[in-house]
Amino acid sequence: MRVLVVDSDRSNGNTLSAQLKRHGYDVEICATGAEALEKHAKFDLVLIDLLLPDIDGLEVCRTVRANSDIPIIAFTDAGMKLDRILCLQAGCDDCMAKPYGFRELLARIDAVLRRSRPVTARSTRAAAIAHGSLCIDPETREVRLNGRLIGLTLKEFDLLHRLASEPHTVHSRASLMAAVWGFPGRHVPGGRASRTIDTHVSAVRSKLGSPDWIITVRGVGFRMGRV
Structure with a gap:
């Protein structure tokens, strides 16, 4: 399972990547929206922090969804309820407020991947x-x-x-x-x-x-x- 982690904070990205790798995921990190748009087609799942330095994170999600059915889970700051609504409207499969628990993230990844596969x-x-x-x-x-x-x-x-x-x-x-x-x-x-x-x-x-x-x-x- 290949996962693209999109996070402008390299420390956060490295921490999340290490946790995912310990659970068997093949992970690559990128720090900008432009990189995410260039690379996402090679992956099975995108985990994206909306705070990006070049392109608005919501716009990245909309563009990815317009061209792909890849599952997307977005991260937003706590208390930004409107951002979570906008995430879903932009085509994200789920949205989590920071800080989040890693076990909850794993559960949400499993749920999103189950929904992305047809019953047939x-x-x-x-x-x-x-x-x-x-x-x-x-x-x-x-x-x-x-x-x-x-x-x-x-x-x-x-x-x-x-x-x-x-x-x-x-x-x-x-x-x-x-x-x-x-x-x-x-x-x-x-x-x-x-x-x-x-x-x-x-x-x-x-x-x-x-x-x-x-x-x-x-x-x-x-x-x-x-x-």
């Missing part, structure tokens, strides 16, 4: 899927190509697992939005949703080293390929 994706975890030289293990959520571990984000894994579970099926954008992102089954993806799918497909292809792993069926959707 959680309920069918079974045997690993072997697809040529590709192995997808839903129990450990690991993907290996020729034995080499491939680092995928939460949604990238869910997308690849969905396609590989039914490798001969052409999956429509609407069905992928329902299965991976939890949209209603009859939801017709708009422009932003379609870009989200395209971005994740492109990222998976890149990490697997070939565009042939996921085939685009023009006007319909995507299906699993083979390399």
Whole structure:
């Protein structure tokens, strides 16, 4: 699980990073909103302090949410009730007042991650899927190509697992939005949703080293390929 900690206070960021690493998280720290916007797509979770030196923290959250479904937990000063409301309106999944307890933060991270995974994706975890030289293990959520571990984000894994579970099926954008992102089954993806799918497909292809792993069926959707 890759976590991006965004905090202009290096001491606070280092402390939080060390605590998260002790609980098994892979953590990177950045100190500015510009860095957060540049790097967030590589992570599974963003923890952001709203007090940033360059870009308003709420604006960072809005921009991230407009381009990604990555879970976001924001931190604000105690007593700033309006900021907490604005955080949720800006697309954050949760907001915590400082100072906060680390155990509570861990509980909130677990809750946010549970909500970010559709029930359909959680309920069918079974045997690993072997697809040529590709192995997808839903129990450990690991993907290996020729034995080499491939680092995928939460949604990238869910997308690849969905396609590989039914490798001969052409999956429509609407069905992928329902299965991976939890949209209603009859939801017709708009422009932003379609870009989200395209971005994740492109990222998976890149990490697997070939565009042939996921085939685009023009006007319909995507299906699993083979390399």
